[in-house]
Amino acid sequence: xxxxxxxxxxxxxxxxxxxxxxxxxxxxxxxxxxxxxxxxxxxxxxxxxxxxxxxxxxxxxxxxxxxxxxxxxxxxxxxxxxxxxxxxxxxxxxxxxxxxxxxxxxxxxxxxxxxxxxxxxxxxxxxx
Numbered sequence: 001x002x003x004x005x006x007x008x009x010x011x012x013x014x015x016x017x018x019x020x021x022x023x024x025x026x027x028x029x030x031x032x033x034x035x036x037x038x039x040x041x042x043x044x045x046x047x048x049x050x051x052x053x054x055x056x057x058x059x060x061x062x063x064x065x066x067x068x069x070x071x072x073x074x075x076x077x078x079x080x081x082x083x084x085x086x087x088x089x090x091x092x093x094x095x096x097x098x099x100x101x102x103x104x105x106x107x108x109x110x111x112x113x114x115x116x117x118x119x120x121x122x123x124x125x126x127x128x
Contacts, residue, residue, distance in 0.1 A: 006108035009086070009093060016085055020078055041080075 089111075097107035120126060 004104070005090075006093065006103075006105040008105070008108040008112065009090060012089065013082060013086060016082055017078060020081055039080075 093107045
């Protein structure tokens, strides 16, 4: 068996990066969601360094840099945001496919159309 990821989902990475660039240019970026995965990885690296110290390894300044004391750079932010957004999108699509017994590709389309429908309803364009 081979898992085939939907083209709609796979191609969304480029669109998402363009969205990040647009947000950055606007100056209205909310880093919380974009930095979530980076923070998780930083915390795991910190735990690894501390655990190493507890078993007797020497703590070096380079170890602290690996932890992310310096803070994220732009690439860290983009990769963290992509991982968070695309990861959660995939999980949503997979859940929808299982619930409705449809393919991942069909679930990706259904998910997208449902989101568009919700935005239109909230904007008052129509009601279902």
